[in-house]
Amino acid sequence: MEYIVETRKLTKRFGKEFAVSDLAMKIPKGEIYGFLGPNGAGKTTTIRMLLGLMQPTAGSVRIFGSDLKKDRINILKKVGSLVENPSYYPHLTAAENLEVLRKIYGTEKNRVNEVLEIVRLSDVANKKVKGFSLGMKQRLGIAAALLNRPELLILDEPTNGLDPSGIIEIRNLIKRLPSIYGMTIVISSHLLSEIDQIATTVGIVSKGKMIFQDSIDVMRTFSKQSVVVKVNESEKAWRSLMAKGIQGELHDGKILLVDKTDQEIAAIIRNLVQNGHDIYRVEEDKRSLEDIFLQMTAEEERV
Amino acid sequence: MIGKLIGIELMKIKRKGIWFLTVLGPIGVVALQIVNYSVRKDYLLQQSEDDWLFYLLNTSSITPFAIILGIVILTSFMASIENETNAWKQLVAMPVSKYSIYLSKYTVLLFLLLLSASLLTVFTFIYGLFLDLGEVVPYRELFMYSFYPLFAAFPVLGLQLWVSFVSTNQGIPVSIGVIGVILSYSAYVIPDWLIWKWPSLMNQWDEPLINVWLGLAVGFILYFIGMLDFHRRDVK
Ligand SMILES: Nc1ncnc2c1ncn2[C@@H]1O[C@H](COP(=O)(O)OP(=O)(O)OP(=O)(O)O)[C@@H](O)[C@H]1O
Ligand SMILES: [Mg+2]
Numbered sequence: 339m340e341y342i343v344e345t346r347k348l349t350k351r352f353g354k355e356f357a358v359s360d361l362a363m364k365i366p367k368g369e370i371y372g373f374l375g376p377n378g379a380g381k382t383t384t385i386r387m388l389l390g391l392m393q394p395t396a397g398s399v400r401i402f403g404s405d406l407k408k409d410r411i412n413i414l415k416k417v418g419s420l421v422e423n424p425s426y427y428p429h430l431t432a433a434e435n436l437e438v439l440r441k442i443y444g445t446e447k448n449r450v451n452e453v454l455e456i457v458r459l460s461d462v463a464n465k466k467v468k469g470f471s472l473g474m475k476q477r478l479g480i481a482a483a484l485l486n487r488p489e490l491l492i493l494d495e496p497t498n499g500l501d502p503s504g505i506i507e508i509r510n511l512i513k514r515l516p517s518i519y520g521m522t523i524v525i526s527s528h529l530l531s532e533i534d535q536i537a538t539t540v541g542i543v544s545k546g547k548m549i550f551q552d553s554i555d556v557m558r559t560f561s562k563q564s565v566v567v568k569v570n571e572s573e574k575a576w577r578s579l580m581a582k583g584i585q586g587e588l589h590d591g592k593i594l595l596v597d598k599t600d601q602e603i604a605a606i607i608r609n610l611v612q613n614g615h616d617i618y619r620v621e622e623d624k625r626s627l628e629d630i631f632l633q634m635t636a637e638e639e640r641v
Numbered sequence: 642m643i644g645k646l647i648g649i650e651l652m653k654i655k656r657k658g659i660w661f662l663t664v665l666g667p668i669g670v671v672a673l674q675i676v677n678y679s680v681r682k683d684y685l686l687q688q689s690e691d692d693w694l695f696y697l698l699n700t701s702s703i704t705p706f707a708i709i710l711g712i713v714i715l716t717s718f719m720a721s722i723e724n725e726t727n728a729w730k731q732l733v734a735m736p737v738s739k740y741s742i743y744l745s746k747y748t749v750l751l752f753l754l755l756l757s758a759s760l761l762t763v764f765t766f767i768y769g770l771f772l773d774l775g776e777v778v779p780y781r782e783l784f785m786y787s788f789y790p791l792f793a794a795f796p797v798l799g800l801q802l803w804v805s806f807v808s809t810n811q812g813i814p815v816s817i818g819v820i821g822v823i824l825s826y827s828a829y830v831i832p833d834w835l836i837w838k839w840p841s842l843m844n845q846w847d848e849p850l851i852n853v854w855l856g857l858a859v860g861f862i863l864y865f866i867g868m869l870d871f872h873r874r875d876v877k
Contacts, residue, residue: 389734391876414736425728429656438649442735482731 341400342367342490342522343388348397350383350546357383358546361397365522365539370512372537372554373526376635380546381526382422385494388524389419401490415443418488420496424479428468432459432478435467436485443486453481457511473504480511491515492524497532505532512536530631544635560630564596565603567610568619575615579606594623642737646745653722654749659715663753666711667761671768674700678772692774694782700765701786705840708794709825711757712801713818715750720805720814733876743868747802754791754798762787785849790840793852795860797821797836803867809877 343365350358358380365371375381386392388399390410399406401413426435436450454460457477462470467478476496483491496512497505513536516523527533533540540557542550550557568591569575576588584606587594595606603620610617654660677699678685689695723729733739766783801821805814821837828841839856842849 386730386876389730391730391733393875411736411738414734417734419731419734421730421734423726425726425731427653427722427728428725430653434652434655438652439731439735441645441649442737444645 339364340367340403341365342402343371343524344400345384345388346398346400348384348387348399349395350380350387350392351395356546358387358394358543361543361546361548362551363541363548364551365524365541367522368516368520369539370516370523370525370533370537372530372533372540373524373543374528374530374533374540374631375526375543376528379528379543379635381528381543382494383546384543385419385421385492385524385526388492389417389421390414391421415486416489417492418483418486418490419492419494420476420479420483421492421494423498424475424482426467426475426478429466431464431466432470432481433463435478436482439482440485445486449485453484456484457481473500473507476500476504476508477511480508484515487519488521489519490522490524494526495528496525497527509536542631542634549634557630564594564623565598566619566621566623567593567595567607567617568621569593569610570616570618575610575613578613579609582609643741643745643748646737646741647748650745650749654719657718657722659718659753662711662714662718663757664760666707666757667764670700670703670707670761671764673703674765675768678768682772691779692772693769693777693779696769696772696774697765697779697782697786701790701842704761704786705790705794705828705842706822706825708754708757708790708840709797709837710822711754712750712794712798713815713822715753716798716801716805717811717814717818719746719750719802720811723806724811727877729876739872740868743806743871746806747864747868750798750802758787758791789842789849789853792860793839793842793856795856796839796863799860799863799867800836803863803870806867806871807874 341364343363345361345363348358348361348363349356361380361384363384373381373384383392387394388401388406390406402416404413406413427438430438432454433450436453440447440450451460451463454463457480459474459477459481462474467475470478480493480496483493493512497508500508509532512523512525515521525533525537530540534554537554539553540550541548566589572588572591572593576586576593579586579593585596587596595603598606607617607620674696678696685695685699686692723732732742762783765787766778769778769783801814801818804817805811808814824831824835824837825840828838828843831838833844836856836859839852842852844851
């Protein structure tokens with residue numbers, strides 16, 4: 339498989355603390371890769387290493403099949419990025435800010451207007467960025483990341499600090515991008531909900547380690563249905579089920595049945611009734627993706 | 642690429658007051674002599690046989706101090722452009738080498754300082770003519786007293802640039818800068834080996850050129866160390 343980004347045993351240590359350890363990130367071409375993890379998980383540190391802003395303590399980064407260490411400049415020609423808070427020169431106008439970067443890339447002059455159009459900042463092109471709202475600055479940052487028509491776009495928490503309408507706006511903008519350029523996109527976030535509608539692949543990192551990496555569909559299969567049954571004498575009921583070889587969990591007076599077919603559930607209920615239990619409630623409990631994400635990262639925390 | 646980067650740095654220093662300071666420095670130095678000579682011209686002209694040279698010596702007494710102050714302010718402005726919104730990370734994530742980023746900023750500072758020294762030469766010359774100090778203008782000394790202190794100050798430039806580009810806390814370069822300005826003001830009493838003394842062109846051998854060559858050599862070394870350190874470090 340051809341990976342646009344591939345890291346091997348990527349590690350970054352600050353003093354005694356490992357911010358990233360043995361990270362193997364694999365991003366196939368054309369994907370929107372949601373890079374998820376709670377605060378302090380090591381997302382920004384990983385992204386900084388992908389861009390050559392930080393030297394890894396150990397491990398390697400390959401982008402477009404080349405070693406970042408050896409071929410940094412050629413790789414970065416085809417990468418656009420926005421790391422943490424947007425950077426800009428407040429005393430320059432939006433157009434001047436982009437012009438500064440455009441000159442380095444050597445793209446044609448009109449590209450500045452094009453990207454301003456894409457992020458809908460054309461109206462304020464000649465205003466100083468000093469007075470921009472956070473959402474406008476964030477959009478300017480994305481415009482800057484698009485200047486070189488990147489094949490790989492890396493956005494670190496692009497909706498951080500935005501209000502709900504700002505978040506939706508950025509999300510819609512990002513959704514449109516792959517269709518325009520056919521690029522591969524990495525978006526980091528600490529909220530699954532922010533990217534579950536746009537990401538096609540997810541990588542979940544916790545305490546610097548990759549704990550899940552696969553397509554979002556695979557992650558969805560983790561959102562197994564479970565059925566909660568509330569009965570009298572729940573402990574006794576649960577034992578009788580166990581005795582018959584039926585797997586279930588006892589949770590504060592309720593029996594939790596995970597991943598059972600309709601027939602199995604029907605048989606279990608019939609069994610309980612025949613054994614003289616009163617059934618108070620039978621409820622379906624579907625875990626959301628967010629729950630899975632939280633559970634995955636929480637499990638890692640406990641270890 | 643380096644030419645392009647220098648062009649970009651020149652774009653970035655717009656509206657920052659950097660050009661203004663570059664011109665203000667030499668004006669300030671000559672303005673002090675305008676005050677000096679307006680108040681007591683007759684007395685000053687009695688002090689020496691060679692009025693031009695005496696005038697240049699007067700002017701040059703303040704020049705080292707002005708140059709060090711200028712270097713501290715300009716480097717700190719230059720660093721603040723990137724530090725303000727941590728634009729370093731955006732700049733370094735561009736397809737350019739960190740060496741050329743460092744070199745382009747150094748070159749722009751050097752250009753501004755050379756411009757300042759040239760303006761100082763011109764302003765000093767014009768006011769000297771106005772004072773009517775004699776037929777023979779000592780062009781060599783005129784040039785010497787404007788440019789030598791700058792060359793001798795290259796180590797300070799290298800040091801300030803280095804520290805202000807790699808410090809997360811801008812208090813550090815500013816403190817070093819303030820101490821440097823004070824030291825340069827006390828050039829008479831500090832030992833020869835302190836780089837802040839060098840722009841005064843004083844040394845125990847009474848040979849200004851020693852300071853110039855030392856300044857160029859140590860300035861180059863400090864520039865190089867700074868560039869290597871900047872390259873090696875992670876971007877904040
Ligand atoms: N320059 C640094 N020096 C020391 N420690 C650092 C540095 N940068 C990051 N860390 C530490 O590394 C860990 C990972 O930080 P990182 O910023 O990568 O997390 P993150 O996943 O981006 O979190 P967030 O969601 O808050 O942005 C944290 O514990 C942080 O304190
Ligand atoms: Mg982060």
